[in-house]
Amino acid sequence: MVVVLLERADDEELDRLDYSLEAWEGGARPADDRSVFATWRTEIPEPGKKQDPLISADGMVDLFEQLDGTDDTRRLAFRYVLALMLMRKRLLEYVGTEDSQLLVLPKGAEEGTEPTRVHDPQAAGELDEAALTQLAEQIEQVMESGDD
Numbered sequence: 001m002v003v004v005l006l007e008r009a010d011d012e013e014l015d016r017l018d019y020s021l022e023a024w025e026g027g028a029r030p031a032d033d034r035s036v037f038a039t040w041r042t043e044i045p046e047p048g049k050k051q052d053p054l055i056s057a058d059g060m061v062d063l064f065e066q067l068d069g070t071d072d073t074r075r076l077a078f079r080y081v082l083a084l085m086l087m088r089k090r091l092l093e094y095v096g097t098e099d100s101q102l103l104v105l106p107k108g109a110e111e112g113t114e115p116t117r118v119h120d121p122q123a124a125g126e127l128d129e130a131a132l133t134q135l136a137e138q139i140e141q142v143m144e145s146g147d148d
Contacts, residue, residue, distance in 0.1 A: 003055070005037040006030055007074065014138065037075070038063055057091055061106070064092075068116075076119040077127055081136045083118045092116075100124040 002024040006015045014037055019028050021041070030036065040059045055063070064086060067079040083104055086092040095103040095115045100123040103115035121127040127135070 001042050002039060003042055004030060004039050006032075007035050007037045009035075012074070037078070038066060057086075057089055060086055060089075061091055073121070073126060077121045077132075077135055078139065080118055080121055081132070081139050084136070085139070097123065 002019045002021060004017045004019065006017060008015065017030055040055055040063055042055060042059065060082060064079060064082045067075050067082070070076060070079070080102065083092055083102060087094055087104065091107050092104040093107060093109070095105055097103060097120065098117075100120050102118040102120050104118060105113055105115050122129070122132050
């Protein structure tokens, strides 16, 4: 299955659409005016089997890397929350902060590896605590379950 997150033009919400792998590879794409925010692949669990998160840890790392280099405010905030989630899962290691940026290293990075810089919208005054919490809850809701 291919999961697509779409931005709404009229508000801050993200919508999720799921496509079968066959449909996606056959060219199926969102048909409306919403823009694609992110995509990733996942597997549907067998019936009766404990459901895994919709996106694996590796998928979260891939999504984090996909968002590198963006200057879009919403994507920067999404990437920041994703970095926090990856630190909680111990896939990114906190190094420090500098100039409204979070400095992180991937788990097992070689000594001397340059830290990845992640824009911190809260430190930059772009998001308050309530907005950041709301964004984190929305991301977890979209990413943790395949049920709609």
